[in-house]
Amino acid sequence: MMIHSVYFWLKDEKKDECGRFEEALRALVKIPEIQLGHFGKPAPTAERPVTDHSFDYSLILTFASKEAHDAYQVHPDHDVFVDGCKDLWAKVVVYDSELL
Amino acid sequence: MMIHSVYFWLKDEKKDECGRFEEALRALVKIPEIQLGHFGKPAPTAERPVTDHSFDYSLILTFASKEAHDAYQVHPDHDVFVDGCKDLWAKVVVYDSELL
Numbered sequence: 001m002m003i004h005s006v007y008f009w010l011k012d013e014k015k016d017e018c019g020r021f022e023e024a025l026r027a028l029v030k031i032p033e034i035q036l037g038h039f040g041k042p043a044p045t046a047e048r049p050v051t052d053h054s055f056d057y058s059l060i061l062t063f064a065s066k067e068a069h070d071a072y073q074v075h076p077d078h079d080v081f082v083d084g085c086k087d088l089w090a091k092v093v094v095y096d097s098e099l100l
Numbered sequence: 101m102m103i104h105s106v107y108f109w110l111k112d113e114k115k116d117e118c119g120r121f122e123e124a125l126r127a128l129v130k131i132p133e134i135q136l137g138h139f140g141k142p143a144p145t146a147e148r149p150v151t152d153h154s155f156d157y158s159l160i161l162t163f164a165s166k167e168a169h170d171a172y173q174v175h176p177d178h179d180v181f182v183d184g185c186k187d188l189w190a191k192v193v194v195y196d197s198e199l200l
Contacts, residue, residue, distance in 0.1 A: 002143045003160055005105055006150075007195055022200060040197035043102045043166060046173075050106075051194040058197040060103055060160070066143060073146075094151040095107055097140035097158040100122060 001035075001099045002063050004072075007055040009091040015056070021088055025059060028081045033072040036062040066098070101135075101199045102163050104172075107155040109191040115156070121188055125159060128181040133172040136162040169196070 010021070022039075029037030038060045042053040063069040072078060110121070122139075129137030138160045142153040163169040172178060 003138060003140065003158070004143075004145075005158075005160070005195075025200075038101075038103060038197075038199050040103065040199040043104075043169070043196040043198040045104075045166065045169065045196040048194070050192045051196060053196070055195065058103070058105075058195060060105070060197065066145065069143075069145065092150045094148070095105075095155065095158060096143035096145040096151060096153070097138075097160065098143040099138050099140040100125075 002066055002069055003097045003099065004059075004061045004063065004069055005095045005097070006059040006061075007093045008057040008059070008089045009054065010056040010088050011090045014088045017088055018056075021057065021085055024081050024085050025057065028059070028077065029061070031072050031075045031077050033063065033068040033075065034061050035064055035068070069096070102166055102169055103197045103199065104159075104161045104163065104169055105195045105197070106159040106161075107193045108157040108159070108189050109154065110156040110188050111190045114188045117188055118156075121157065121185055124181050124185050125157065128159070128177065129161070131172050131175045131177050133163065133168040133175065134161050135164055135168070166198070 025039040040058050042055060125139040140158050
């Protein structure tokens with residue numbers, strides 16, 4: 001089982017297009033290879049030196065296997081998401097974890 | 101519902117103490133406030149400019165509420181984890197997400 005975590009920082013001039021981005025995330029997490037699909041915004045937890053609250057959106061997906069993840073990456077609806085939203089983000093960071 | 105994601109980079113000279121760290125993570129995720137507790141290592145997904153495979157361990161926890169997360173942070177077993185392992189890590193990054 002693996003977890004694919006993505007953090008998005010939107011461009012300053014695109015921060016008012018959250019509605020479009022949230023709609024695209026909502027469609028993205030319906031890709032059938034995804035086991036559990038969550039997306040969110042920074043939680044108002046305590047400010048600590050280790051906590052990064054600067055991102056605009058997170059996308060946290062679990063997959064039954066790396067093969068399911070790889071199939072998701074090439075699913076046509078994934079292309080629709082990237083092509084439709086890549087003008088919005090300034091930075092994206094991905095962490096892929098294989099669970100122990 | 102919220103997700104608390106933590107990425108750990110171990111000190112070079114402590115990378116052979118993975119067994120101790122994994123044992124501590126296994127105990128940590130038993131804290132009752134946690135809804136779902138996962139920990140892992142980097143998955144062998146494709147190298148892409150956005151993907152950071154450099155961390156040593158991830159810890160991904162879901163909580164029913166921010167209050168449950170806050171209770172976890174002050175649980176005595178959380179202190180046991182931090183006090184017992186803080187000599188191992190060189191860097192820790194936390195992302196807290198409030199799910200939409």
